[in-house]
Amino acid sequence: MRYLPSSPLEDRALLDTIGVPNAEALLAGIPEPLRLKRELDLPTQGSEQEVAWQMMDLANKNTRFCAQFLGAGAYDHFVPSAIDAMISRQEWFTAYTPYQPEISQGTLQHIFEYQTLICDLTGLEVTNASLYDGGTACVEAALMAVRVAKKRNTVLVSRGLHPMYRDVLRTNFAPHDDLKLVEVDLKDGVTDLADLQAKLNSDVAAVMVGYPNFLGAVEDLTALAGPVHAVGALLVSVTQEAFAFGWFEAPGKAGADMACGEAMSLGNKPNYGGPFLGFLAVKDAHKREIPGRVVGQTKDLNGETGYVLTLTAREQHIRRDKATSNICSNQGLVALRANIFMQLAGPEGLRGLAEQNAAKAQYLRQRLLELPDMEPVLDQPFFNEFVLRYRGDYAALQEACLKESLLPGLDLGRFYPEYAGCILWCATELHTRQMIESLVEILARVPAAV
């Protein structure tokens, strides 16, 4: 086995020192009846060449596309070459969680910079080293809001939140008989203010809305903050497309008390949904309730500036069942990708990329609307995703697109019965005008619905 540095002679020397005849003798602590009496019924070892081919064969069984007009929580953006080059350094990708600060300053300083940039993106004051993904970030945000807003047991969730984030929220709230998760209806593609008002009361700890939401529409955080704060609840913005932070105001500056969501867009490919990058940013006053790893600045014995994991009194290894969360491993290396991405982009890059995304999506929408079978549905400001009603047959449209190696937008009816027959489209900086024209051309040829 090429990964094992053993030779028969050395093995003998090790066993002789220990004083056992063979390695199996060291299994004495496992009662005989509990041991496996046979070999595992699995293929035997493979050479690097064989395994590489086998895995490539699997990768090649996936259909490849010239362009994907599908977002819905996983966005295809350009990834600068510097990112893969940097994270392939062993010092970054093989290191453990930075428990020993004297020899982990690289990771610790990176996390401190990453925390700074996530706070900058969201307009809030404190964040952590990352969470798993958008869905679990919503769970951590909701549970944290309940801890912060003491003696309140209800979390209101806009139906505009990504349906899978809502699924994950439901799963995690189910065990808590004392907590309530209540959905708020949509009106014209955004949170229905009347329904929200009707459900707001002094039991509500937090209200979670999409920014922009799953339908691509932006929620007016400033308008929502009024009624939410009036009952003493926290407004939580949930962002599934981090590029939108270059277009819309930082949620912390627009009225949100907490911002969470998914930041995979910053330097990652869609990767079949993971590893992604959950984030949660909060106000300074709430920092001791935040879940997960947090890095802080300090000095060493010689007075040199350095970084350490801090506020650990919140965490599972100290507080056990009283911890703010059970999370320990997070998405470290994905956070590093995001940090490098944001540093490369800088303020101009983030703004410029956002403008390009908005421009491409607007152009795609305009061109699609020139087709006789497409019609507008929502009249809300959007970023790089939008909904159109399609009078034709989605299956026929999909088939026509796939034939030309294009992946069309999402059939919304699967998640929102009221939007059956509607398609959620997405365009990013990766979509050239040529790709958009090809799509429109293909769609123009789809036979009309019977």
Add this chain to the structure above:
Amino acid sequence: MFLRQREPLIFDRSVPGKRGMDLPKLDVPAAKDTRPAHLRRSGFDAMPELSEVEIIRHFTRLSKWNYGVDDGMYPLGSCTMKHNPRLNEKVAGMPGFTDSHPMAPDALVQGNLEMLYTLQEWLKEITGLPGVTLQPSAGAAGELTGVMLIRAYHLSKGAKRRVILIPDSGHGTNPATAAMAGYEVVELPSLPDGTIAFDDVTDPVNGKVRKGLRTLVSELGSEIAGAMITNPNTVGVFEYRFKEISDLLHSVDALVYMDGANMNALVGVARPGDFGVDVMHLNLHKTMSTPHGGGGPGAGPVCCGANLMPFLPVPVVVRDTVKVGEGEVPRHSYRMDWDRPQSIGKVHTFYGNFGILVRALTYCLSHGSDGLKEATLRAIVNANYIRTRLKGAYALHIDSPSLHEVVFSDTNQAKHDVHTLDIAKRLIDYGYHPPTIYFPLIVPGALMIEPTESEGKDELDAFCDTMLQIAKEAEENPDVLHQAPTLAPLRRMDETTAARKPVLRWTRA
């Protein structure tokens, strides 16, 4: 190894007007601004402005202040820092995988689905458990999923149970998880060898009696939803009465959760499904060598028995056999099964840390059944070699046969006012990453050493020689240890001030 050059925060190097990214020319009309004025992005306060070369140098220099697995032995007990094969990285970067969209129809991602299905099959055979979900992103997420399965099981029988039993030697994530799943934690005392106490234990110091497993089961009975047990436990000892423990718990229909953090000691040697485990998680970033990435991403698949399969998170990857003519080789197609009415629901937005799962399957295929077992045995031999060579100089608090890791105590050194932290920091001066320290809590001044199978005799000897040298220094020149590290980029850090007056981000002066 470490570059003795200070790298400032990137913010201190930012100069307006520099850029590290050029955008493509916009080939469509510029965006119309439809945003309400108060929702227009107002600006950034911290985003730095630098060129690509400066940013690459920044991250390269910072990287040289890190210690990685390729730098040398990284004997963090319980963390399993083994070699990270480069093939795994290459495969995970194949565009067929990385470009695939999680909302794409199943027919377009047959390769992904086959990959997930195949990994599930490997994990089933390795654990002896028939149900698998690959969704949880890390060990703690796997624990939470597993405990939610236990909850769903009891609810399906109309029972709402309130207690989870957890040994005092368990990882902190266990009680934190049980609390997140809405359970009350009752602590199980452990015996001096770290295994679970069946009978009541009297604390030698304060004379307090702590109830053992037998008492707790008879008193709490049907209040117990289950127990979370790490096996081998956190001192590297196989819970030799595991079958009796699981039988006792099953007698009141309480389920057995096995924390699989130490599963790398059992792969190919013993299967949890064969000794009474109902549900467990695996840490693929430990057992299957996927890289730790400075804190993640990991993957924490959950394997379970048939009794818990109906409750697995949706979707579940399934294989259908495509009908073929007589004499033809059967073909398969794969799909996500969402129609599972008893499922606990989703635990990840999509299907888990897919890229990590790709690496884990690559590891499995490379090792094969024979290589997996060889790796297990080699890891056990290595840990026992260290145990044998160091047990004179360092106190072995627990004398039971240990498997893949060995836990020493600092009691010999404490006589010279040298403690575990000093020993750990001194190791840094000698070019090693320290072992896990002060865990498990049941061993005073614990030094938990796990060499993994990735070390050869030379490396093991060099590490043992260093540990013996440090033991000698502790007797002859303890101050050297109190001062350590002196050869790392920084000296010991003031963690108290960091927590009291937290500075958690850079702000413009």
